[in-house]
Amino acid sequence: PVSKLSSPGHVSRLLEQHGVKLKKKWGQNFLVDENILKKIISAADVQKSDRILEIGPGIGSLTQKLAENASRVLTVEIDTRLIPVLRETLAEYDNVEIIHGDAMDFDPAPVCEEGPVKLVANLPYNVATPLLYRWLKDSRNCFSRLVCMVQKEVAERIVAKPGSKAYGTLSVICNYAARCEIAFDVPRTVFFPRPDVSSAVVQLIPYHVPAEDVADDAFFFKVVEAVFAQRRKTLLNTLNAAFPLTKEQLTAVCSAVEIDLSRRGETLTLQEFAKLSRVLYNKVG
């Protein structure tokens, strides 16, 4: 069914009735387009048996569609003022649980005890990057799929290729942990109110076994973070500053695996980061 929440007029009255003035800092731009909602449900391949975790339900536009198509939906909203709105817009669904809280403090592990869940969300711009980064690092086995609307620029960072400006820790960690793609772009016009930037929906399918053998997960993340913290320096200088190895030791270790230390770290592929992590871990891990 077409929801009333896809009418900007209805949304604006609903917010007024509840005395809610939207806050920019929480990225409160709500989807008012049935077609985009359907496309998100289809990108997430939502099935009747699915358990879904949603972050930032807002007024519940996406939540309604998730509730109609999945088995259970757990949704986490930070804004106290939106909880009564959600109770109203989600009143007819008995398979939705609304949690009032900050997604950054939310541990997905207990939710996944019964098996992996799907994360489906129109992520608030302020938490998209740290949340994806943290969950792919620490909790990726929790998710069978992550389908998220993010700012276009974040989506481009996720799928960026080595050497490009957008390539960074997020690109390497996402592609280490999951098969990543941009499902589709989303124009500003499908939101109320309209945001300043365009968005895209990304689809991440975590690997059971990560894409590369890195010897040790935590150490690998440390290497990637150290390299991008100094992305324009040569690998030799970066690694020398970050790890207790002399330039001579580093040169010996890296020439054995054919990594040229005069390169800038930002040009390394995922495979090269993995190789680097393995040899360094053997020395100092």
Ligand code: SAM
């Ligand atoms: N899902 C809705 C939709 O598609 O129309 C709303 C998406 S809106 C872009 C982001 C929502 O996330 C807002 O409702 C905002 O209050 C909420 N939010 C912002 N920061 C949050 C956080 N740290 N934890 C949980 N929710 C947050």
